Amino acid sequence: MKKPVSPIAIELLTRELAYQAKEQRESIVLRLHSAFLHLTEALQPLREMWQGSGAAAYQAAAECGWNPLQAKWLRAKRSVFNAELWGSVADTMRQGAQPGDETQSAEADEWVWWKGRLGGLPAITGIKLLPGTLPDAPHDFSHGAFGGGVTFAARLQEHRAAIFGLPALIANGDRQGIDDFLERVLPAMRPKLAREVLASHNRRMIDQLLAEQDSMLTWLAYMEMVFESVPPSLYAHLAGPGGATLMLELRLMLPLALLCSGPVIGHAIHEVANHLECFVEDEEDPSPLDAAVAEFAHLLVDFVRAANEVHELEELLSEARIEELDFPFVPRSDLRTRKAAIRRDKSCRACGSLEHRGHGVRMGTVAYE
Numbered sequence: 001m002k003k004p005v006s007p008i009a010i011e012l013l014t015r016e017l018a019y020q021a022k023e024q025r026e027s028i029v030l031r032l033h034s035a036f037l038h039l040t041e042a043l044q045p046l047r048e049m050w051q052g053s054g055a056a057a058y059q060a061a062a063e064c065g066w067n068p069l070q071a072k073w074l075r076a077k078r079s080v081f082n083a084e085l086w087g088s089v090a091d092t093m094r095q096g097a098q099p100g101d102e103t104q105s106a107e108a109d110e111w112v113w114w115k116g117r118l119g120g121l122p123a124i125t126g127i128k129l130l131p132g133t134l135p136d137a138p139h140d141f142s143h144g145a146f147g148g149g150v151t152f153a154a155r156l157q158e159h160r161a162a163i164f165g166l167p168a169l170i171a172n173g174d175r176q177g178i179d180d181f182l183e184r185v186l187p188a189m190r191p192k193l194a195r196e197v198l199a200s201h202n203r204r205m206i207d208q209l210l211a212e213q214d215s216m217l218t219w220l221a222y223m224e225m226v227f228e229s230v231p232p233s234l235y236a237h238l239a240g241p242g243g244a245t246l247m248l249e250l251r252l253m254l255p256l257a258l259l260c261s262g263p264v265i266g267h268a269i270h271e272v273a274n275h276l277e278c279f280v281e282d283e284e285d286p287s288p289l290d291a292a293v294a295e296f297a298h299l300l301v302d303f304v305r306a307a308n309e310v311h312e313l314e315e316l317l318s319e320a321r322i323e324e325l326d327f328p329f330v331p332r333s334d335l336r337t338r339k340a341a342i343r344r345d346k347s348c349r350a351c352g353s354l355e356h357r358g359h360g361v362r363m364g365t366v367a368y369e
């Protein structure tokens with residue numbers, strides 16, 4: 001677009017772009033918030049199971065989950081629940097919480113599994129595991145769902161601190177840290193994926209978004225809230241003893257979707273979501289665990305869509321910069337503060353009402369002109 005000459009033209013363009021950016025930001029929030037509310041509602045049965053005893057809930061969810069009948073781990077006398085690993089995950093989440101925010105709230109969407117101390121959990125060993133209830137589940141996620149196999153699973157565990165640190169690097173706009181992750185950590189875990197990610201990483205676009213920060217921060221805050229609210233037993237239901245691997249994979253793949261403007265990560269996540277959905281037995285009247293899985297699959301797709309919407313926002317911001325417009329940029333914040341703000345805000349994201357939280361309608365894909 002040519003630089004407008006008159007002050008009125010500049011004023012009009014500024015207003016138009018600011019309006020579009022505001023609409024885009026609101027659309028991103030609405031999508032993420034509605035996905036988050038749907039998921040937390042569907043998680044209710046898993047949440048109740050977890051509250052009794054985390055380790056036993058984990059094992060029960062793995063047993064009645066999507067396991068091939070012949071799964072070797074069912075026959076082996078082994079501990080399915082890795083108390084040490086989930087304990088360290090819980091500690092990491094505790095560090096990211098607001099100081100003093102340790103009590104479990106009664107609000108459905110504020111429920112977070114890690115607030116219950118994991119220290120007292122017994123290590124369940126020697127209990128004979130039973131085959132899953134679904135006959136012949138044709139997949140085996142015991143080494144994760146993204147096809148990386150045993151080696152990738154081991155490396156995810158090895159590099160889990162770096163994986164947990166990635167959202168903060170993005171939220172803080174730490175370009176050097178992000179480069180180090182993409183060029184050193186990711187290749188050490190899975191070289192082919194790392195090459196695809198680097199090829200799909202539009203540096204100029206991502207740098208602009210890191211500078212703007214706001215939309216990426218919101219996206220990451222919702223992502224963190226999702227990982228806080230999903231009890232480990234959901235992953236165990238899907239992946240048996242590989243539950244922790246599946247969680248780590250998703251914690252890696254989701255922020256990469258934000259960093260990749262190309263479709264590579266989005267496609268991989270879509271594929272996993274489709275995989276999850278096609279195992280849901282009765283779509284009309286799913287079992288409570290299946291309903292949680294179906295919502296989780298929807299949520300993954302919504303997060304990919306919202307990441308694309310964040311990328312689209314960059315075009316508007318970039319135009320404002322090129323035209324040197326006096327554009328209303330949102331002040332910088334951090335992940336912890338943004339998460340707390342989202343939890344505090346009890347208004348409906350769609351209409352602002354304080355009577356309800358959302359409209360129960362999942363956003364579709366609207367192509368804006």
Ligand SMILES: [Zn+2]
Nearest residue numbers: 348350351353
């Ligand atoms: Zn409303």
